[in-house]
Each structure stands twice: as C-alpha cells, then as structure tokens.
Amino acid sequence: MDVYPRRLYLQAGRGCPTCCCFATPDTVQCRYVRLLEPPADLPRAVRNLSIAGGNLTVLRAAAFAGGWAPGGREAAARPLAQLTLLVLTHDRIAALEEAAFAGLPALATLDLSHNPLRAVAPGAFAACGRLRTLRLNQALPPAPGAAAELLLGGALRNLSLARLELAGNRLRELPPAAALPPGLEELDVRNNSLRAPRPERLDGLARLRLLLAANPLHCDCASLRPLLAWRRNATWRAPDARGLRCASPPPLRDAPVLRLRAAQLGCPDGDADDEAWGLPEPDGAGQEQLETASYVFFGVVLALIGVVFLMVLYLNRKGIKRWLNNLREACRDQMEGYHYRYEQDSDPRRAGPGDL
Incomplete structure (x- = not known):
C-alpha cells in the first residue's frame, strides 16, 4: 500500500485538457484546473472528492457516477458507493439538473458554496438519502428572498438534513419552514441582509438552532421584540446571540443587542419590562x-x-x-574529606619517580 500520496492523471472529458489531481486511495483533489465536466475515471474507493476553481456550469444526471447506464435504465453507470464528502466550490455551477448526484448513496456532506446557482431542479438531490450537511454559502442569486424560496423550495423539502448553510446570500427574509427539510437542526444565515425577522418566520423555526451574526439588524421595539421573544424560553435557539449587534438606528449602531434595555428601543411604558423580553442584566452585570x-x-x-x-x-x-x-x-563532612585529599596530593595526575 502506498504510504505517500500519489499523483493520478484523470481524463476530464471531451474538449478538456488532462487534469492532474493529487490523491490518496480515498481522497481526490482537483484545484483550479479548468474542468468542463466532472472527471470520468474517479477511483471507486474514493471517499472525499474536492473540485475547486473549475468550469462545470451544469451538473447533469449522475454527473459524478458516469451518467445513466446504457439501455435506458435509470441507474448510475459507475456509482461511487463510498463517497461521503463532495466539495464543489468556485466551480461556476449555474444549474443542477434532475438526479445530479445520483450514484452517490453514501454522500453525507455536500459543499456548493461560491457558485452562481440560477436553476435547481426539484429532484436535484433526490438520490441523496444520507445527506446531512448542505453548504450553499454565497451560492444563491442576488434577488429578494422569494426568489431563493422558489429556487430551493422543491429541492430541499424531501431531504433529511441536519445542517443547512446559507451564509453570505444577501437574504432579506428568513426562509419559510415549508421550504426547509422537516428534520433540520441548524440553519446558518450569517452575513446576510436580515433587518427584522418576521414573527411568523421565527415561529416556524422553533425547533432548530439559528445562527444570525453579521446581519444588519434594526434595533427598535417592533423589530427586535419578535426575535427576543422567540429566544426567551430557549436560549439554545440562537447560540451566537451574544455576538448580535445593531446596524441602525445611528444612535445604537454597533451596540450589542443583548445589552440594550427596552427603554432604549423606544418601547411604550407598558412594554418596557426587560424581564418579559428575556433580556439579561444591563451592561453584562x-x-x-x-x-x-x-x-x-x-x-x-x-x-x-x-x-x-x-x-x-x-x-x-x-x-x-x-x-x-x-x-x-x-x-x-563532605567538604572536610575533600580538603584532606587535596592536602595529601594537590595534583593527583602527577606521580613521583618512586611510583613508576
């Protein structure tokens, strides 16, 4: 068995130069090679596959498993039964067709971050029954939240995801619960354009952890009350709540959300009860x-x-x-013995003629 990584030369496909991938028996990495299609001769024992900086554009059915088998049967030609991690970042992927990831039955983590996705077929992830983590950071089109819902709604509904990452997509609204997998445990919407999460959207996300840091939150009574009330009875729902900061209005810019008082938010007297909002001690006392x-x-x-x-x-x-x-x-006693020996023979390396 090879101890050191060995170099594999894989034929990328029609009209594409041969790409040089560095691989171990279970890991293949192709970085910043102008691939037009997924590599055609991936080893069947591969567990981790990473392709970064390619030009894949469109992922067709069973794109990483050789397409459909000849004869019209809907089965992957070369299934990769052991592949668990697939990273496809910066590959200019714009469209995912039906069953794009067929032939990857063990796939658990899929990273499609930093791709300009414009079209996702409802059955694009249909063959990914074990998929638990899906990363779509900076991958959705720069459009209002409704466009993202239409893009992802049908594709995600039948998955059994545990974690979904949608960071850096300029989302203005939280995705509705109907567009998310039913068993989702954690939703990452950091670094988006969320100003005031709507109560009905938060109520639909009551059973998952929500990461909200680096969003331009508007800090007034009407905008923050739904978020703080949603977090009040279960602080685990917002694990990064201590890092939330206000972006507006100007007097409260960059102020930590959990250190604000209801009076600072312009709430009326009847709503100025900090304990009812679930706010901690002022100024972190x-x-x-x-x-x-x-x-x-x-x-x-x-x-x-x-x-x-x-x-x-x-x-x-x-x-x-x-x-x-x-x-x-x-x-x-030790020092006296040393002095006595020194007086007897100050230089024991010399010997007299009678000693020879």
Whole structure:
C-alpha cells in the first residue's frame, strides 16, 4: 500500500485538457484546473472528492457516477458507493439538473458554496438519502428572498438534513419552514441582509438552532421584540446571540443587542419590562457578577491551601530543624574529606619517580 500520496492523471472529458489531481486511495483533489465536466475515471474507493476553481456550469444526471447506464435504465453507470464528502466550490455551477448526484448513496456532506446557482431542479438531490450537511454559502442569486424560496423550495423539502448553510446570500427574509427539510437542526444565515425577522418566520423555526451574526439588524421595539421573544424560553435557539449587534438606528449602531434595555428601543411604558423580553442584566452585570464570584472562590481556595501548608510546616518544625542540621553536618563532612585529599596530593595526575 502506498504510504505517500500519489499523483493520478484523470481524463476530464471531451474538449478538456488532462487534469492532474493529487490523491490518496480515498481522497481526490482537483484545484483550479479548468474542468468542463466532472472527471470520468474517479477511483471507486474514493471517499472525499474536492473540485475547486473549475468550469462545470451544469451538473447533469449522475454527473459524478458516469451518467445513466446504457439501455435506458435509470441507474448510475459507475456509482461511487463510498463517497461521503463532495466539495464543489468556485466551480461556476449555474444549474443542477434532475438526479445530479445520483450514484452517490453514501454522500453525507455536500459543499456548493461560491457558485452562481440560477436553476435547481426539484429532484436535484433526490438520490441523496444520507445527506446531512448542505453548504450553499454565497451560492444563491442576488434577488429578494422569494426568489431563493422558489429556487430551493422543491429541492430541499424531501431531504433529511441536519445542517443547512446559507451564509453570505444577501437574504432579506428568513426562509419559510415549508421550504426547509422537516428534520433540520441548524440553519446558518450569517452575513446576510436580515433587518427584522418576521414573527411568523421565527415561529416556524422553533425547533432548530439559528445562527444570525453579521446581519444588519434594526434595533427598535417592533423589530427586535419578535426575535427576543422567540429566544426567551430557549436560549439554545440562537447560540451566537451574544455576538448580535445593531446596524441602525445611528444612535445604537454597533451596540450589542443583548445589552440594550427596552427603554432604549423606544418601547411604550407598558412594554418596557426587560424581564418579559428575556433580556439579561444591563451592561453584562450578571456575567460580571458571575466572573467576580468565580475569582473570589478561587482566591479562597488558594488561601486555604496556603494556611494548610503553613500549619504543616509549623507542626513539623522540630523535624525540619533536625533534617536541616543533618544536611549541614553531611555537607561539612563532605567538604572536610575533600580538603584532606587535596592536602595529601594537590595534583593527583602527577606521580613521583618512586611510583613508576
């Protein structure tokens, strides 16, 4: 078995130069080679496949498994039964046709980030029964949220995803629950254009974790109340809530959301109850009190250890004094013996004539 990575030369397809991929028996990487089609001769034992910087444009049926078998049967010609990770970033993919990933029964993670997706067939992921993580960061068209819903709604509905990443897509609205896989556990919508998540959209996402950092949130009473109320009873729903900051209005720009008071948001007197909103102590006082208590407890523990050490020294003072005296006497005897030998023969390397 090869210990060091070996170089594989794979024929990319019609009209395309031979691409040089560096591979181990279960990992193939093709980076920034102008592929027009997926490599035609992928090893059947490959588990991790990465193609970055290509020009794939359109992924047809069973694109990575040799297409459909001849004879009209809807089965992949060369299925890759062990492939679990497929990374296709910066490949200029604009369209995913029906059953584009057929022939990859074990596929668990698919990364289509940084591609200009414009068309996704409803059955593009139909053959990916084990797909758990789908990354579509900076891959959706720069259009209002409705366009993204139409693009992804039919394709994602039948998947059993655990994590969906939609970061950096300039989304103005959260995707509706109907357009998401039913068992989704985590949705990443960081670095989008979300200003005020609507209550009905948040209510549909009550059973998953939502990552919202780096969105231009508008901080006023009407805009923030749905988000804070949604998070109030289950703080795990927004694991990055402490990193959320306001983008507007100007007086509150860059202010941490969880340190704002209801009065700062312009709420009427009847709505100015911070506890009802689920807001923590002002200016992080609760966190500071917890840290202070931790430092005090640590100091008390160190003090107790010091007191015990001093008591041990005090109770054993006679034994310690005796041990020091014995050590001093032993050192003195050693030095006297050294001086005696030196006086007898100051240079033992020289020998007199009678010793020869």
